[in-house]
Amino acid sequence: MSELPTYASTPVADIAGVHARLVETWESGRTIPLEYRKIALRKLYHAIKDNTENIVAALKADLNKPEKESLMIEVCWLEKDILDTLAQLDKWAKDEKAPTSIIYAGLKPRMKKGPMGTVLIIGAFNYPFQLTVVPLIGAIAAGCPAIVKPSEMCPVSAALLAHIIGQALEPDAYTVVNGGIPETTEVLAQKFDKIMYTGNGQVARIVSAAAAKNLTPVILELGGLNPVFITSKADAKLAGKRIGWGKVHNAGQICISPDYVMVDPSMEEAFVQSFTDAINEFYPNGTDDKENFGRIVNDRHFKRITGLLEKSKGEVKFGGKSDAAERWIEPTLVKIGGLDDALLSEEIFGPVLPYMIVEGGVQEMSSIVRKVGDCPLGLYAFTNDAKEQEYIVNTTRSGGISFNDTMFHAAIQSIPFGGIGESGTGCYRGKASFDAFTHLRPIIDQPGWMEGQLDVRYPPYTDAKYKKYRMTQFLPAVDFDSNGKIVTGMWYYWRRLVLLGAGTKRGGVVRHLLAALIGLCFWKWGKK
Numbered sequence: 001m002s003e004l005p006t007y008a009s010t011p012v013a014d015i016a017g018v019h020a021r022l023v024e025t026w027e028s029g030r031t032i033p034l035e036y037r038k039i040a041l042r043k044l045y046h047a048i049k050d051n052t053e054n055i056v057a058a059l060k061a062d063l064n065k066p067e068k069e070s071l072m073i074e075v076c077w078l079e080k081d082i083l084d085t086l087a088q089l090d091k092w093a094k095d096e097k098a099p100t101s102i103i104y105a106g107l108k109p110r111m112k113k114g115p116m117g118t119v120l121i122i123g124a125f126n127y128p129f130q131l132t133v134v135p136l137i138g139a140i141a142a143g144c145p146a147i148v149k150p151s152e153m154c155p156v157s158a159a160l161l162a163h164i165i166g167q168a169l170e171p172d173a174y175t176v177v178n179g180g181i182p183e184t185t186e187v188l189a190q191k192f193d194k195i196m197y198t199g200n201g202q203v204a205r206i207v208s209a210a211a212a213k214n215l216t217p218v219i220l221e222l223g224g225l226n227p228v229f230i231t232s233k234a235d236a237k238l239a240g241k242r243i244g245w246g247k248v249h250n251a252g253q254i255c256i257s258p259d260y261v262m263v264d265p266s267m268e269e270a271f272v273q274s275f276t277d278a279i280n281e282f283y284p285n286g287t288d289d290k291e292n293f294g295r296i297v298n299d300r301h302f303k304r305i306t307g308l309l310e311k312s313k314g315e316v317k318f319g320g321k322s323d324a325a326e327r328w329i330e331p332t333l334v335k336i337g338g339l340d341d342a343l344l345s346e347e348i349f350g351p352v353l354p355y356m357i358v359e360g361g362v363q364e365m366s367s368i369v370r371k372v373g374d375c376p377l378g379l380y381a382f383t384n385d386a387k388e389q390e391y392i393v394n395t396t397r398s399g400g401i402s403f404n405d406t407m408f409h410a411a412i413q414s415i416p417f418g419g420i421g422e423s424g425t426g427c428y429r430g431k432a433s434f435d436a437f438t439h440l441r442p443i444i445d446q447p448g449w450m451e452g453q454l455d456v457r458y459p460p461y462t463d464a465k466y467k468k469y470r471m472t473q474f475l476p477a478v479d480f481d482s483n484g485k486i487v488t489g490m491w492y493y494w495r496r497l498v499l500l501g502a503g504t505k506r507g508g509v510v511r512h513l514l515a516a517l518i519g520l521c522f523w524k525w526g527k528k
């Protein structure tokens, strides 16, 4: 394409019609056969590959995203996601056997994987292609028609996405609605069967309220303040470099970028030095290098981030410069004095990083995490001590954790990705994307000959029927008492034998054989 397509909002008056066509497509059932899904995914793959240069150009125009960041995290990511999905789809879509006791085997119980229905995907600006197309891949794989609403903050990318999807997929099944608040409000007024929203928590509440009107389930992919621990057991040199990377990628405009660092006093000097060295190594020509360092998406966000920096009472240890005309902010490290600093008042979403000295070890660091933001999306801890790692896992909550790195748990495409509490609900990626838009539907077929066994459910109810019912449930002898304690004494083994105790979860085959043997001894002894 010599020229990138021009952005235009979808007329609000057209949106109900777009949705009605989507519903018609859903009702026709044509997106459901696996072959349809595969062909759609293959076409999308080629459309993305064919538009590689355009995607790079669009991201350059919207975010000055460096070419290699666009290729790695947007284009290559999508190629891999589609190819992995195509390779696994038959397996994912297969009915699952339902686990039941032998008594229900005749019903042939199974779990059918069915599409949820029509889907709405609302994306955020920072990864305009990945954040919309990865969920779309899940929707296609699951057999759901979808409307995609990209962020209006990256208009060139949004227009290109509409072009790519329009070129590759059936317009009445997969379509882009472009626009801002009025258009999104109108889309949200339609009834979908699942809504996936990526963005900030404030809008997530609007999306959830709109979805609740139709009892539509939602997946919310949100943000928060992501903490970093550097304990006395850390490799501070490595920490500086890996935290530096987490802060400069996409100019820090990532939901999982580190937001604040808590550092043990013994590690401060080495950390500050290695952060400084890392940035200088990444950008030998300075971070105003347009080829390798992104820009802030718009003036509003530029002012917000530089405003936080101005309000901070901290001491700048590295960086601090910015250029409003370029929307460039230098990677900046600030030493702050406490939790009341402006830099901890909200998610930074830019290349500024506050750090504070914490003397009380992992105990105090974990308690700070709970105070600053109980449920961040990402949590990073630099420590080589297994006990410290375990303590952190057990005393904090977060969407995910990377030990001795930042963001990397989210870089593994096959691992489910999502938040908890304020950082979101639900997850996607890999099989989780397929599952996100799939309903697991139990199905049985009750044979006529089961009637003899089913008489227990029909009135008039009798003790005999209830006794028969209990027998069919194969209730095992329990190995716990009324205080919840496990009992493994003589009486337990005796009862196990007498009831031919079908297994509890506690033991393996050997334990059961032993139980039977001991029971047999007691039985013989009991007869004397």
Ligand code: NAD
Pocket: 122, 123, 124, 125, 126, 127, 131, 149, 150, 151, 152, 153, 179, 180, 181, 184, 185, 198, 199, 200, 201, 203, 206, 207, 220, 221, 222, 223, 224, 254, 255, 256, 347, 349, 377, 419, 424
């Ligand atoms: P944004 O401004 O692009 O908004 C996101 C979407 O919300 C857009 O499509 C926009 O049109 C829509 N929107 C905005 N106002 C609306 C309204 N009043 N009603 C309905 N829809 C509306 O992006 P943002 O929200 O500024 O994104 C940044 C936030 O997103 C950060 O908090 C970040 O952590 C989070 N985020 C999370 C993930 C994740 O995967 N968890 C990924 C990226 C960003």
